[in-house]
Amino acid sequence: MTKPMPLRVFYLEDNPLIVFHIEAMIEDLGHVFSGSLSSFAELKVSFGQFVMDCALVDIDLADGPTGPEAAEWLLNKGIPSIFVTGQAEIAAKHAHISLGTIVKPVADKDMAAKLELFRSVIIANS
Numbered sequence: 821m822t823k824p825m826p827l828r829v830f831y832l833e834d835n836p837l838i839v840f841h842i843e844a845m846i847e848d849l850g851h852v853f854s855g856s857l858s859s860f861a862e863l864k865v866s867f868g869q870f871v872m873d874c875a876l877v878d879i880d881l882a883d884g885p886t887g888p889e890a891a892e893w894l895l896n897k898g899i900p901s902i903f904v905t906g907q908a909e910i911a912a913k914h915a916h917i918s919l920g921t922i923v924k925p926v927a928d929k930d931m932a933a934k935l936e937l938f939r940s941v942i943i944a945n946s
Contacts, residue, residue: 826851827938830872832890833904834858834882838924842876842904845931860886864893874938875901876922879910888914900941902934 829846833839833856843853854872857863859882875894879887888910891901895917903911903921911921919937922930 823850824939827935827942828852828854828871828873829935829938830854830870830875830899831856831877831904832858832860832863832875832881832887833878834880835878838878842926842931845926845928846935849928849932849935851935859883860890860893863890867897872899873942874935875899876904877901877918879903879905879907885910888917892917900938902938 829851831839831842831853833842839856846853855870857866861883877887877891879885881887881890887903887905891903891914894901900919902919904924904926905911905921906924908921908923911918919941920934922934
């Protein structure tokens with residue numbers, strides 16, 4: 821049996837300590853951390869510099885509560901996202917643009933399950 825290809829996971833988050841923690845978690849689960857930025861404004865300018873299959877997106881970023889707008893922008897570019905936030909109620913209001921929500925603090929099992937959700941959606945759409 822062949823091992824599935826690792827996902828290239830991008831993270832939009834303004835707290836560097838959280839980024840470091842999630843990067844380690846993604847890599848421990850056998851995937852590739854493809855980078856991070858701290859704001860939607862940076863993402864719009866730098867998008868072409870990153871190779872990603874999917875994105876994790878916080879609600880509150882360095883340029884305000886722009887996570888939902890960023891998730892919709894990514895979706896329009898063919899990149900599915902999942903919110904990673906302590907604000908599940910706000911994420912729920914934007915469920916139509918995201919595959920789901922991981923509530924902070926992030927547990928390994930939650931991350932593993934959501935990365936497999938990404939994989940199933942990406943395979944179904946390919």
